Amino acid sequence: MAPIAITPPTVEPKQVRPSMQRANTANMGTKRKIICFSDFDGTIFMQDTGHALFDNFGCGPERRKVLAHQLESGERTFREVSNELYASLDVPFEDCFEVMKTALDIDPDFQTFHEFCVNNSIPFNVISAGLKPVLRRVLDHFIGEDMSKHIEIVANDAKVTATDDGNKWEAVWRHECELGHDKARSINEYKAAARMESDNGTIPMIVFIGDGVSDLPAAREADVLFARRGLKLEEYCIEHNIDYIPFDTFADIQKQVIKIAKVDEQKTRGKGLPSNFNPRANMWRRVSSRAAVPVFAALSPAKEEKAFLWPDTFTTPATVAATVPPNVEAAVAVAAPVA
Template identity: 75%
Template sequence: MAPIAISPPPIVVKSINESGRSGVEQVDTSSLGTKRKIICFSDFDGTIFLQDTGHTLFDNFGCGPERRAVLAAELESGERSFREVSNDLYASLDVPFEDGFEVMKTALDIDPDFKVFHEFCINNNIPFNVISAGLKPILRRVLNHFLGEEASKHIEIVANDADISADGSEWKAVWKHDSDLGHDKALSITEYREEAKMQSENGTIPMIVFIGDGVSDLPAAREADVLFARRGLRLEEYCIENKLAHIPFDTFADIQKEVTKIARYDEEKTHGLGSPNNFNPRADIWRKASSKAAASIFAALSPREEKMFIWPETFMPRTPGLKSPAAPAIKEASAIAPVAAVRA
């Protein structure tokens, strides 16, 4: 018999209107009418959802938080790999899938602005992909519940599969890659990029946006052109400490605002505010960049003043005498395409 679920701590439910957004402000999610090709990859736990689906299961139906902390320490010290630790965690579970999901429904909070951002992506033909070290059946079921199946079907999930017995007594991860990581997120993004390049009419590379919250997202983040890091969490701290170009965000509304700037700026620079003859080759270098060397050239051609004008919230000092977290990396990469710094 599966153990009785431990009641999760009370969840503070945010006030969300019918569109899924906090507050009452209405956000325009209509098509931008731009031609810039953008592909979004996002972490799941701690990014789209503010809690961790795996931790919810392990703490309620598995080894518990104390044992999980021991395993986390072994992983951090390098004593054991992510795949080894995860196998132990999944092996500790003893709960039917549906029973576990019932707890997740009440334990998880979705980012209050994610639904609107996802609508924005759909309306602008921006593919949105979840890239996770978790289990695909869990992630899909959670998205179906919080977004609805119609909206959820527009999200591709790049994650590990799972083999779960009917009675829930046996959970096994079916790893996507034969490696210590189990799922090599960087490899998945690279494969996606190459496939998109082959499908392109002119062989150009789409701009990859990655959204994350933790250091475990770094392998994927280094393959992205633009990196969004949830403010105040470990990924942002790491970027600041190591001078990696990034854009901090509090909710997905911030991401929508910045992506809109990027797309509109590129359209204006490329087409000269409606004049196809006024073409700025620099604005199109990212499409042709197929190597780190080419990306570095693009970074060198992007002056600091231009970036500060387009993204003042990101690159201007927040308070007198205090440099923005991104300021040390300005000479290495721009917010339009911080390829060189992010991939370093």
């Protein structure tokens, strides 16, 4: 569920077909530590779960247009708009999922890729601006509870209360910020924990998978970025010369992860990192021992790098030093259906 995607005029998700031959999901034999973070709407699922909820049980598409304009113009913040969207819902929690069974299409190769991750001990995390209970319920239905339980969901929480007047929905925001969930911060929190737990400096390879421009703050913290072909994230990467790997389905991602993992395992033995790694993200990997640099100092971006957190302004050297409006990223986020 993603209130961040409330604008109607978006790029329609590309219709994808499953691979002709099912990929091998067996253990690939590498000892390289890997962890995957993935967007939800437009990435794992081709449609937006928030649209299904708000259009069928809430304010409807016309009101979403108004809210989208208010968000983009800066009249209201992301959290203010999202709170109104959630407040418009009046449906018991369990009842809202019947419509999603027919409204949503999962990436045709996601289940195979996830099986590959489980068999290779690769943690797979959903990182979303939506509501964790909703995303969990959708995954339980589409891939089964036995497989869904292997996926950690990093998202906001939800409170749904039955009252005499109906059902009240509220978002319980993950972070005290205008976006409610700072995806880049969540990944850096994981990095800090992984760094502190590493005795030999072997830090997991961070993979991020997404489709929209609002994924960039999190994507830039990853070692390797996968962008769904033909959508906003790929367009932005091309325009701004950002390294990424395009994909049509998760089968493409699986093939590349196998290649990159084996190369990375060899390179990290003393020969450097693969050329397609994100140089900014690799800063945290350079700390090879706990005594070298304080972990939070290693994770803190330089001042000029902070501009990347607001990609809409990251165009010229002059804008890098400019003061960035606090909700500009939220305005950019309405450009595409993302979680």
